[in-house]
Amino acid sequence: MNRPSTPDEIQRSEAVYSPLTESLRRLIDVTIRSDAGEADVRRAHALIEEATDLLSVQLDPDPFRVRTTPEGRPLTWGNVAFGLRNAVAPPLRVQRDGTGRATADLVLGAAYEGPAGQVHGGVCALILDHVLSATAHRRDAPAVTGTLTLRYVAPTPLGPVRAESWTDREERGKTFAVGQLLNADGAVTVQAEGIFIRPKAKS
Amino acid sequence: MNRPSTPDEIQRSEAVYSPLTESLRRLIDVTIRSDAGEADVRRAHALIEEATDLLSVQLDPDPFRVRTTPEGRPLTWGNVAFGLRNAVAPPLRVQRDGTGRATADLVLGAAYEGPAGQVHGGVCALILDHVLSATAHRRDAPAVTGTLTLRYVAPTPLGPVRAESWTDREERGKTFAVGQLLNADGAVTVQAEGIFIRPKAKS
Numbered sequence: 001m002n003r004p005s006t007p008d009e010i011q012r013s014e015a016v017y018s019p020l021t022e023s024l025r026r027l028i029d030v031t032i033r034s035d036a037g038e039a040d041v042r043r044a045h046a047l048i049e050e051a052t053d054l055l056s057v058q059l060d061p062d063p064f065r066v067r068t069t070p071e072g073r074p075l076t077w078g079n080v081a082f083g084l085r086n087a088v089a090p091p092l093r094v095q096r097d098g099t100g101r102a103t104a105d106l107v108l109g110a111a112y113e114g115p116a117g118q119v120h121g122g123v124c125a126l127i128l129d130h131v132l133s134a135t136a137h138r139r140d141a142p143a144v145t146g147t148l149t150l151r152y153v154a155p156t157p158l159g160p161v162r163a164e165s166w167t168d169r170e171e172r173g174k175t176f177a178v179g180q181l182l183n184a185d186g187a188v189t190v191q192a193e194g195i196f197i198r199p200k201a202k203s
Numbered sequence: 204m205n206r207p208s209t210p211d212e213i214q215r216s217e218a219v220y221s222p223l224t225e226s227l228r229r230l231i232d233v234t235i236r237s238d239a240g241e242a243d244v245r246r247a248h249a250l251i252e253e254a255t256d257l258l259s260v261q262l263d264p265d266p267f268r269v270r271t272t273p274e275g276r277p278l279t280w281g282n283v284a285f286g287l288r289n290a291v292a293p294p295l296r297v298q299r300d301g302t303g304r305a306t307a308d309l310v311l312g313a314a315y316e317g318p319a320g321q322v323h324g325g326v327c328a329l330i331l332d333h334v335l336s337a338t339a340h341r342r343d344a345p346a347v348t349g350t351l352t353l354r355y356v357a358p359t360p361l362g363p364v365r366a367e368s369w370t371d372r373e374e375r376g377k378t379f380a381v382g383q384l385l386n387a388d389g390a391v392t393v394q395a396e397g398i399f400i401r402p403k404a405k406s
Contacts, residue, residue: 016241017234020248024234027255031220031227032281032288035261038219045223047254051247052230058238063313063361065320078235078316080323087231088291088314110266111291113281117268120283121336121348122329129325145324149352158266 010069017077017085024087025111032110081130092127092163094134102134102179103164112158119156121190124181128192131163136175136196143175146195156181156189165192173198213272220280220288227290228314235313284333295330295366297337305337305382306367315361322359324393327384331395334366339378339399346378349398359384359392368395376401 004013027048034041064078064085077085082092090112094104104127114120129148136143165179174197181190207216230251237244267281267288280288285295293315297307307330317323332351339346368382377400384393 012241016244016248020244020251021234023248023251023255024231027251027258028227028231028290030255030258030262031224031290032267032286033263033265034258035263036258037260038215040257040260041219041223044254044257045219045226047250047257048223048226048230051250051254052226052233054243054247054250055230055233055237055239057240057243059233060236060238062236063316063320064235065316066318078313080315080317080326083235083316085235086314086316087234110281111289112283113266113268113286113289114283115269115345115347117266120329120332121351122325122332123283125328125332125351125353126323126325129323129328133324142318144318144358145353145355147352147354148324148328149350150328150348151350152348155347 005070007069007071010075014084021085021087028087028111029109081126090127092130094131096134099166100135101164101166102131103162104131105160105162107160108158110158115155117158119158119161121150121152124152124156124190125150125192127161127163128165128179128181128190129194132165132177132179132192132194133196135165135167135177136198138198141198143196143198146174146197148192148194151191152189153191154183154187154189156183160184161189162186168193208273210272210274213278217287224288224290231290231314232312284329293330295333297334299337302369303338304367304369305334306365307334308363308365310363311361313361318358320361322361322364324353324355327355327359327393328353328395330364330366331368331382331384331393332397335368335380335382335395335397336399338368338370338380338382339401341401344401346399346401349377349400351395351397354394355392356394357386357390357392359386363387364392365389371396 004010067075090106092104112123162182168176178193180188207213270278293309295307315326365385371379381396383391
């Protein structure tokens with residue numbers, strides 16, 4: 001199932017793994033928040049082991065990497081920011097409007113905590129890195145981060161957050177992007193700027 | 204089990220949750236790398252649901268926050284960088300030497316991927332934020348990030364990495380820290396500098 005090659009196989013694989021990964025995100029969350037008794041916790045542990053054994057029957061030694069469908073569409077199911085099969089990913093879904101502005105709305109639960117009740121500063125950085133880089137991405141030329149500067153102006157409470165970014169300017173294959181993270185009230189909690197580089201297209 | 208209050212209860216809770224969280228980290232990893240057949244994947248999904256139900260029998264509505272043992276030791280089991288009950292955490296274990304230098308060695312697998320085969324730039328940021336902030340932390344006065352600047356000088360391959368940081372200078376409750384991420388060969392891949400602020404102690 002891991003190496004689906006036809007559009008139909010890709011769709012089937014997505015249909016099986018997408019809800020599994022969603023369930024796994026809930027399991028990560030309740031592992032942190034559980035008040036269950038020791039016997040139930042031990043039983044849950046045994047079930048986790050059993051699920052791991054089932055999925056390990058056949059295992060790719062490599063990470064997921066970026067695979068390509070027969071039509072040339074990139075499959076990034078392992079990505080830590082938005083991967084369909086990566087339960088660490090919140091996951092981020094970036095929306096773009098006609099002006100090149102990129103936005104992501106998401107809800108961050110107990111698994112993304114740093115200071116008590118707040119989003120970890122490094123998770124804010126991960127989100128902003130991804131959303132700022134989206135301003136520079138082109139379908140056939142993904143951008144990589146050159147520099148990223150973050151200014152934490154207020155704590156970011158766990159819960160709904162919005163990240164937004166836009167291009168300040170472009171210069172010789174470099175995109176200078178700026179952006180911010182906002183809390184549920186729409187107040188800015190983190191400001192960011194970054195330089196993103198598109199490796200030159202192979203000729 | 205979630206609200207252990209005696210040293211003995213805390214030790215028991217740690218002994219049950221620490222291996223469960225380790226197993227959960229493996230489950231996250233194999234969910235990304237599995238080549239198992241559809242029937243096995245569906246069975247694994249059902250087991251994940253069952254484990255979630257067991258742990259959800261009694262659930263804290265809040266995130267873990269920072270709890271305190273009777274002896275005043277902070278319990279940060281939910282922390283996304285190093286939490287004992289947080290399977291998203293790699294987890295980071297910071298070592299300090301006598302000079303105030305902070306170091307963390309860790310192995311990053313498929314769950315932390317960004318570009319194919321490489322650590323996501325935002326994960327590098329999370330690690331460096333945590334390791335740089337460690338230079339500023341005091342037992343009773345955790346530091347928060349003021350600013351963080353990252354310069355990505357080379358790709359960071361998945362696998363063993365080391366983060367290190369040290370204090371450049373201190374000024375009126377602010378720690379100016381610098382640091383870097385190194386790949387398995389000891390070459391620097393990301394450089395970082397940050398300003399960390401210790402909220403004034405309550406008098």
